[in-house]
Amino acid sequence: MKVINFNNHKFQISKEGILFWLDKQIAIIADLHLEKGSSFGPSGQFLPPYDSEETLKKILNTIKDHKIKKIILLGDTFHDKNAISRMSEKVTFLLRSLIEKYEVIFILGNHESKFEIGQINFLNEYVIDNIHFIHEALQTSAFQISGHFHPVATVKSNIKKITAKCLLHTNNHIILPSFGQYTGGLNITNPALKPFVNNESKIYMFTKKSIYKFTSKEIEI
């Protein structure tokens, strides 16, 4: 676990890509994209239909070791409006047990914005102690924790380049990596992420085994 200070609060990052606010017993996770795999089914591409199961199990396994009461999902929890109807029994069961065990806050993501999904109550924004939990970061001075961009970063050594998911921490922003099994990434060098990357930025890269901290100078920008 790596510790970050954000608006005078202490947060911890797990190597799986979950942000913990342990003082408040909160776990924060972005972009699950549940049932992304099966969303390609209608077009005849039959991806292994086990992504949602993997994603949910990983959440349950990671947070069970901490005292957590609340989970904030930062949007794009479901890949599309029919995601729930495509879920297998096992996935439905896992999702239900997550909701029963914890108080789950669903922030509204762009993948969910135009329709109703089940009985779920989506919020545009959730605020605790002046920290705003939203899907897509805004270029304002408010303290924000968001997802949406699926940031990845590239470091280059003499021999090879390594690209991995990352968490971006800049002044008043924390942008989380996407958590879903089948989610890809957007490099932090992309113009869309430029407003949130500067010399002060800290970039936490996730590998299978660990988290590595870089400053933006060490990253290819």
Added chain:
Amino acid sequence: MSDILKIEPIDNWLKKNNWSFYNHQVETLKLSENGFDVLLVAPTGGGKTLAGFLPSLNDLINNKSEKNKLHTLYISPLKALTIDVHRNLTSPIEDQALDIRVETRTGDTSTYKKNRQKILPPHMLMTTPESLALLLSNKESKDYFKDLKYLIIDEIHVLVNSKRGDLLSLNLSRIHSISPDCKRIGLSATVKNKGTVLKFLTSKNKAKILNVKETSLPKIEILETKTRVPWSGHMASYAIKDIYQKIKKSSLTIVFVNTRAQAELVFNKLWQENDNNLRIAIHHGSLEKEIRRKVENLMSLGKIDCVVATSSLDLGIDWGDVDLVIQIGSPKGISRFLQRIGRSNHKFDEPSNAILVPSNRFEFLECLSAINSIQNKLLDETREKKGSLDVLAQHVLGVACSEPFQVDDLYNQVINAWPYRNLTKTKFLEVVEFVKNGGYSLKHYEQYSKIGLNKDKFYAINNKSVRNRYKLNVGTIVESYMLKVKLGNKTLGQVEEWFIEGLNEGDTFLFGGRVLEYQSISNNNVIVKSTSHTHPKIPSYAGGRLPLSTELSIEVRKLLSKKQFWKNFPNQINEWLKLQSKFSNLPSLNGLLVETFPRLMSGKKRFFFICYTFEGRNANQTLGLLMSKKMQRIGYKPISFVATDYALAIWSINEVKDVNIVLNEDLMLDDLYEWLEETPLLKKNFRDAAIISGLIERSIPGQKKTGKQVLFNSDLIFNVLKKHEPKHLLLEVAREDSYRGLIDLDRLSEFLKRIEKNITHKKLDRISPLAVPLILEINRQTIDKSEMEEYFLEELENEMLSEVGLN
């Protein structure tokens, strides 16, 4: 002869040109007339193609076959070859005003022409395995092929034992079910396992091999240069001046190289030498089609003096009167080299001329071995490969696209294809399930099934879009994602995406023979501008580097192990080997020479462990990985290794005392299976299998990376699938391909068996002469390419040479 042949027009045409039939051409016709399928094995320039077409021409001329029916199908592995053969065949047809329509159909054919071919089929159609698969997936395919009388497969030896061959073989079997009386003629270059090629061609008992012996051996020499053959490297820059002189003396030269990067560099260097303004062109697979066509045309018109080419010009294309072939770097295999030599002097009874230019010292030995092998008529053997299941999956869907099929019928048709002869029914059904809905134990995709049983219990596609999607994904070659290179409004060609990703704005690279400056990527185009720089950063394209063949490797070891062969070597090579034998040992024919010595590396003492295996880069790479693993476990603390075609060098913190334990076969193969699961190689092969089998679709330009996130990548699927269904069909395919391909498992285990109890370990106190090229290679492979490189290598080389006493 003409009364046997009864094909006067062809006869007349030959006479007009002062030609006459070769015996084997008449033989082919006779055999075919008597109902045989024929495999014609002949060296290039033997009038093979005409022999292949004679039976069909004869039938068309004498039996006035029905109009508007496809009579003859010609299949070649190369698009360019279909065009070339089309042109060659049109010449007698036009000359004698025959009523025979010949057309080509490839990926480059316009939709208009394709549609016209549908309505009005030509008598003879020339196509590729992929275009054939597409044709057969049409709803009308049965009707289209039912009157087919002749099937000619050119360069068939290239297709056997490959995924493309699998696809072709399945479709041949399908054609057989549509028109069982169609006669087949296979045309092959000289190969070792002719029997297999015949079986691949046909399952009929009434089949014969016609073997045409070479009448004259080619004249091959190694280029004599004033400069010494360098210790390491692959670019042969040292020889450019001498190569240029040879080009000057010939009327049309092809300079063959092994990789596209080499092609670019050699082309560039030749132009720097070009004081006489010779017309030198370049030809390789990533250049834009129009540019390649232009070069080919100029060649056939004799308006060019030299072409620098990769394997894109390997096969039987006859683009003019080539009188000299120069091969830069070792050809890596005997058969491949013969093919290339055959490009010169395309006349059967005259010897071809070739010059070999080794790019380093080991390659000198290799080139000499290649010459010996050719003089002794040795050939490479290809390992047999069983039909791949991802290709079968693609085929099953293709069949369903053309018409509903019954499982048993299709199974019988499939096992009639040579590569699939041992396929079990269970496996076949597994493939059908996969095509249907992914073949998962979790039934998630029932509702979206691509194929389903109709009321007659036949499998049919569930909607038309399945067919359209199938058509976009046909083929067994999965290439890296390509981007177009644009200079202003002009498209110069394509380049792999990963190559461009490694560039920064302002970097220069060689492409299409000129130095370009990279600017940006926009809309899937690489925007470049011209630059005055002469020293570019060279594109390092993937592929093209074949490993040293087993047969050639034996020859090299023979050459090394017997001193009497050395007298013909140039002094520098002779000296090098003599010193090696004094200082250490020479590799033996059947054993393994291992050397260990300490050496400073970045100021620290390291222990080097060198194995002179001569088993090719792939097997050596695998061996290196496995040995490192083993050394790690024993506590030798290996740091890294480097593998070439000839040897492997591992360096470690602790000294390896017992080399036998490290090289023990059983222990090593245990590690292999475990290790493979974690390699990028397996992931890459999984991606290819996923695309070929249709699980994920080929990226179509314009559809990619448009939004904020990339589409799913196959690595993610791979990890999830491995966890949930480790025995899934596609993982099975990926594993098999990995063992066969880059890992070269068969070769590696044969090697380990061969050297067991036959290892000579030389413990040295410093680097040996034979190890020098290898240590230089370490720096080539691991040091960042910068302007300092050459200087650095030179300094290092001198340092090392004085260390072993060669300087």
